[in-house]
Amino acid sequence: MSDKVYMVPNPPTPNKAVEFNPDICSGCNLCVDVCPTDVMMPNPEKKKPPIVLYPEECWYCGGCVEECPRPGAITMLHPTQQRISMNWKRKDTGELFRLGMKNPPPPNTRPPSG
Ligand code: SF4
């Protein structure tokens, strides 16, 4: 029986979850350690960015970006369906609006029930 351990990526997943800047990342693997769902694995090559192995497991909790000691080394790539609720801004006028609405609705001023 072989002593080798294999990790097999999930190729059908189209999203990458997180992206590394190899010019900034030191390969310290702190992000790998803090990830609650083991999305990444350490790169077998020392000082290289980790490898995203199971992007579909990402919770988008941001722990990896928060804990990274080198700003800009890791960036979260939110799926499109999670970005669509954001406000859109018209560059020339600064007008804010949402899809299907000319302007954002006024803030909810009702106190919480109970
Ligand atoms: S992204 Fe940040 S925490 Fe992760 S290996 Fe690179 S430097 Fe370390």
Ligand code: SF4
């Ligand atoms: S956002 Fe959270 S779940 Fe996703 S890779 Fe980073 S630490 Fe892991």
